[in-house]
Amino acid sequence: MSQALLTGLARTTRPQAALRRFLALDAVVTGANGIAYAVASGPLGEFLGIDAGLLLELGVLLTVYAAGVAWLASRPQPPATAVKLVVDVNALWAVLSVVALVAWLEPTTAGLVWTPLQAATVAGFGALQWTALRASTT
Numbered sequence: 109m110s111q112a113l114l115t116g117l118a119r120t121t122r123p124q125a126a127l128r129r130f131l132a133l134d135a136v137v138t139g140a141n142g143i144a145y146a147v148a149s150g151p152l153g154e155f156l157g158i159d160a161g162l163l164l165e166l167g168v169l170l171t172v173y174a175a176g177v178a179w180l181a182s183r184p185q186p187p188a189t190a191v192k193l194v195v196d197v198n199a200l201w202a203v204l205s206v207v208a209l210v211a212w213l214e215p216t217t218a219g220l221v222w223t224p225l226q227a228a229t230v231a232g233f234g235a236l237q238w239t240a241l242r243a244s245t246t
Contacts, residue, residue, distance in 0.1 A: 127241055133180065157216035191241045
């Protein structure tokens with residue numbers, strides 16, 4: 109990803125600001141997803157064809173994770189090691205989502221669409237964060 113594209117997406121020429129914005133966006137989207145899974149695990153489980161208990165657990169996990177990512181985004185200079193961990197967790201989440209879809213989930217049509225869509229979104233956050241981190245350390 110080029111510096112110009114990164115600058116356009118983040119609406120800033122400062123890589124550190126771009127990194128913080130991408131972390132904040134990740135935290136907001138992940139937190140909203142986590143809260144929805146936790147609060148509406150029954151109806152969402154039915155809609156997606158995913159066990160409500162699993163969604164509840166994932167919702168709590170995602171909400172806690174989002175809080176950690178939000179904390180990182182609030183730092184003037186997020187620690188590179190912590191950002192790398194976020195990028196790795198995002199990549200792992202994306203891969204495991206697809207593996208779960210193929211290996212053990214039996215989703216509805218909505219779940220079959222939602223799972224790879226959210227995996228791609230999370231992978232995109234990771235790619236943006238990694239690119240911004242690299243730009244901010246050069």
